[in-house]
Amino acid sequence: MATSRPLLIPWLVEQIESGRYPGLHWVNQEKTEFSVPWKHGLRQDSSGDDVMIFKAWAEITDVEGQRLHDPTVWKRNFRSALRAKGFQMIMDQKNNDVNPYKVFRFPEGQREASAGRVGKRVRRETKRDAERCAAGNADLQDFDQYYSSIAGNLDAGLKELNxxxxxxxxxxxxxxxxxxxxxxxxxxxxxxxxxxxxxxxxxxxxxxxxxxxxxxxxxxxxxxxxxxxxxxxxxxxxxxxxxxxxxxxxxxxxxxxxxxxxxxxxxxxxxxxxxxxxxxxxxxxxxxxxxxxxxxxxxxxxxxxxxxxxxxxxxxxxxxxxxxxxxxxxxxxxxxxxxELLKTIAVDGGASSLQSVDLQLSRSLSLMSSLEEMMDCL
Structure with a gap:
């Protein structure tokens, strides 16, 4: 039986309003845009506070407890969730020397939710939605395993691909x-x-x-x-x-x-x-x-x-x-x-080799998200 999970938007509104996460806050009066700390994990001034929101989302969505100790995966999954729900990144300051961050805008039609109904119980997904979400996460996990060995750098050999x-x-x-x-x-x-x-x-x-x-x-x-x-x-x-x-x-x-x-x-x-x-x-x-x-x-x-x-x-x-x-x-x-192998995977080994159109799109977006996450780490 699939475990029910909170919907991203009301959950995220609650987290922003809570004030528990350093650097996570609204940036406009309408509460449709918010800032998230986006500090490279290899910076000397990085700390656990910089990944708190990513870890929180990982803990409530990764029901099998897989890879909960990898901040890079937390950040990638958080951004994938935003992308899947239609959030738009409107400012990228991840290379800021003092305060690296990104600003995202809630998707159109969700502004009432983003204005916040704090204190109300967070709605839970229906069994059907939960099963679909769980299946999607399983696909993403398979996808991440498929591409995870690409991460790294040329000096170390980009990690062996399997x-x-x-x-x-x-x-x-x-x-x-x-x-x-x-x-x-x-x-x-x-x-x-x-x-x-x-x-x-x-x-x-x-x-x-x-x-x-x-x-x-x-x-x-x-x-x-x-x-x-x-x-x-x-x-x-x-x-x-x-x-x-x-x-x-x-x-x-x-x-x-x-x-x-x-x-x-x-x-x-x-x-x-x-x-x-x-x-x-x-x-x-x-x-x-x-x-x-x-x-x-x-x-x-x-x-x-x-x-x-x-x-x-x-x-x-x-x-x-x-x-x-x-x-x-x-x-x-x-x-x-x-x-060459990475490009082949991206062009030929990704969507084109899958049967389901929905799965093609899902994995294509996941690959793009993974590649963007790699960009952040370089």
Whole structure:
């Protein structure tokens, strides 16, 4: 038998009016908008007071007592409940240095409820509503388990994903091309990153990084002597090479040799503005930016986010003269496998694989909520 639960709106009104939760209060006289503390759990000034309202909702809705000790889950479930009921976030100050918070507006048609009938007994759901809510929470719990291993950061390997029996960490699929012809493909199974060199004896002595050794220019057809000569020149000046490393929730690149290296997030980049990898290092890709772009893509508001990095050795890229990537002498494509898998789940493994339209929508919204929660944690 499903356990009855309080309806969110009258329960939330009662909590706001109670004054028991620091930072939870009305922000307008009509009592249709309220502020909620939204402090990152890793901040030095974070405390139990910052998550009290999230914990309170978790305790009365998680009837099986699952995961009641995870503030991140509390916050995500609270926001999912607001989203499901039609609440609108009208102000986001989660990055405020002094007082991080968010302001939400009650859904239209619920203003009388939000004005408060404090002291009246909180209405309970009917058996039918309770069963439907319990089923929905079960779906959400399954969904959370399906996607929970995505949370984390690139430095720690994004936590291993366990989906349909397939485990995969933060790997780098490295493909090397000489004038558009693939000459090397290697899967780097190293969360720290890798280095690209031509002469192993010249590489930097960082044992944490896996080494990718570029093949000789002898693989280039003998009829193209000029291409082979220019390719050898770039390879010989590569020295200690190019390093691609993870640090925090980001991917960086560092040039250690004399051959200039350029990069982009797209192999068809037509911006004409070269981006050079410096000897001091460049941040190339962040998990936060990827999730933000993925959310926009899921809402049909933006293009598909890139899961790859495209490097060009010895020649400017993106090319100011619009010369295509395939025509460059030495190019390297690096696919970030965890991000590829995350995008596949979001696009193909989510709603499209489900039979029920209602369940498709429910899980799609849950994924978006989970991704937004990940954004808050980065």
């Amino acid at each position: 989906i349909s029996g397939t485990q995969q960490g933060t790997y780098f699929n490295v493909l090397v091309y000489y004038r558009g012809v693939k000459v090397l493909e290697k899967l780097v199974e190293n969360n720290a990153g890798f280095r690209v060199v031509f002469s192993p004896e010249q590489m930097h002595c960082d044992q944490q990084l896996e080494t990718v050794i570029l093949p000789s220019a002898d693989q280039i057809p003998i009829r193209d002597q000029m291409q082979a000569q220019l390719t050898r020149r770039i390879l010989e000046k590569l020295g200690a090479g190019l390093e691609v490393i993870t640090q925090g929730a980001a991917v960086y690149a560092l040039r250690r040799g004399d051959s200039h290296v350029y990069w982009s997030l797209c192999k068809h980049d037509r911006s004409g503005v070269p981006q050079e990898v410096s000897k001091q290092g460049n941040q190339l890709h962040t998990l936060k930016e990827f999730i933000a772009d993925l959310l926009e893509f899921m809402k049909n508001k933006g293009p598909s986010p890139s899961c790859s990095l495209f490097f060009c050795l010895g020649e400017k890229w993106p090319d100011p003269s619009q010369r295509p990537w395939e025509k460059k002498l030495i190019t390297i494509e690096v696919s970030l496998t965890s991000l």
